[in-house]
Amino acid sequence: AQSVTQPDIHITVSEGASLELRCNYSYGATPYLFWYVQSPGQGLQLLLKYFSGDTLVQGIKGFEAEFKRSQSSFNLRKPSVHWSDAAEYFCAVGNDMRFGAGTRLTVKP
Amino acid sequence: DGGITQSPKYLFRKEGQNVTLSCEQNLNHDAMYWYRQDPGQGLRLIYYSQIVNDFQKGDIAEGYSVSREKKESFPLTVTSAQKNPTAFYLCASTGGGTGELFFGEGSRLTVL
Numbered sequence: 001a002q003s004v005t006q007p008d009i010h011i012t013v014s015e016g017a018s019l020e021l022r023c024n025y026s027y028g029a030t031p032y033l034f035w036y037v038q039s040p041g042q043g044l045q046l047l048l049k050y051f052s053g054d055t056l057v058q059g060i061k062g063f064e065a066e067f068k069r070s071q072s073s074f075n076l077r078k079p080s081v082h083w084s085d086a087a088e089y090f091c092a093v094g095n096d097m098r099f100g101a102g103t104r105l106t107v108k109p
Numbered sequence: 110d111g112g113i114t115q116s117p118k119y120l121f122r123k124e125g126q127n128v129t130l131s132c133e134q135n136l137n138h139d140a141m142y143w144y145r146q147d148p149g150q151g152l153r154l155i156y157y158s159q160i161v162n163d164f165q166k167g168d169i170a171e172g173y174s175v176s177r178e179k180k181e182s183f184p185l186t187v188t189s190a191q192k193n194p195t196a197f198y199l200c201a202s203t204g205g206g207t208g209e210l211f212f213g214e215g216s217r218l219t220v221l
Contacts, residue, residue, distance in 0.1 A: 009149070032208050046209045090151055095159070096167070097142055097203070097210060101151035 002027050004093045006100035013081050014108045021076040021103050023091030031094040033074040035065055038102075039087040047089075050074060061085070083107045111136045115200050115213035122187075122194070122220050130185045130198055130216045138204030138211070141183035145169060146197045146215075155198075158183055187218060195220045 005024045013019055025031065033050040048059025055067040065076045074091060086107045091100040113134045122128045132141065140159045144152040154167030158177040172191025177183055183202075187194045197217050201210040 006151075034208065034210075036210075043212050043214070044210070049208050051208065092152075092210070095140075096154065096157055096165070097201070098154050098168070099144070099152040101149065 002094065002096070002098060004091055004098050004100040006089075006091055006103050008103045009101070010104045010106065012106040012108060015083050016080050019076075019078045019081045019085070019105070021089050021091075021105070023074045023076065023093075023100055025072050025074070025091075025093045027072075027094055030067075030069060033065075033067060034092040034097075035059065035063070035074075035076045036090045036092060036099075037061075037087050038090065044090065047076070081105075081107055083109065113200060113202055113211055113213040115198075115216050118214065118216060120216060120218050122218065124220055125189045127186055127188050128194075128218065130187070130200075130218070132183045132185065132200035132213060133181055134183075134202045134211070135181060136202060136204060136211060137180070138202035139180070140203045141177070142201045142203075142210070143167075143173075143175065143183070143185045144199045144201065146199055152199065155185065194218055 003026045035047040036044040038044045047063050048057050050057050050067045058064050063078050067074050088102045088104050090102045116131045142157040143155040153169050156175040158164035174186045199215045200213040203210050
């Protein structure tokens with residue numbers, strides 16, 4: 001069955017530290033891949049997406065993600081986290097747009 | 110302005126009653142989706158439709174039904190068979206090959 005897994009429910013990082021959020025998927029072929037962010041009380045905003053081509057994609061707010069076919073992964077990264085990045089992050093996959101359970105990011109001052 | 114409109118925003122229902130949540134978009138998008146969002150469980154896919162008069166079950170379709178008679182509209186009915194219907198429901202659409210989902214503001218259903 002098709003599925004999307006975000007292994008980390010909650011991550012805490014210090015402001016200025018680097019960040020990596022994990023996303024793994026189980027689909028028959030390489031699907032479309034997305035990362036969304038949801039700030040408290042807000043709607044979801046698209047950070048970046050991968051359809052094909054270069055496996056390292058750049059998004060908004062300084063985020064990037066790398067598609068690794070061999071690992072069925074699409075991990076989100078940011079070199080230096082800002083306090084305003086505290087939010088919930090969701091990986092989404094495929095034409096059917098299945099979402100992972102999300103990772104809540106807390107940023108320590 | 111183009112967008113997705115969900116109604117009602119808040120809805121209370123007695124046990125055993127069916128309720129229909131409306132979702133309308135004027136973005137000319139082909140694909141539309143219904144999700145349920147519960148704390149700690151992310152967005153779970155209920156149903157989706159990629160073309161008029163066709164729709165597919167998602168991961169948690171039991172107790173829900175949909176129709177897609179018009180491109181602009183994708184209503185969701187929460188039936189009395191849904192065991193735990195109290196939740197926040199989000200409708201979304203995508204089109205034009207971008208893949209980006211546009212979301213409505215959501216409908217919060219409470220079963221009394």
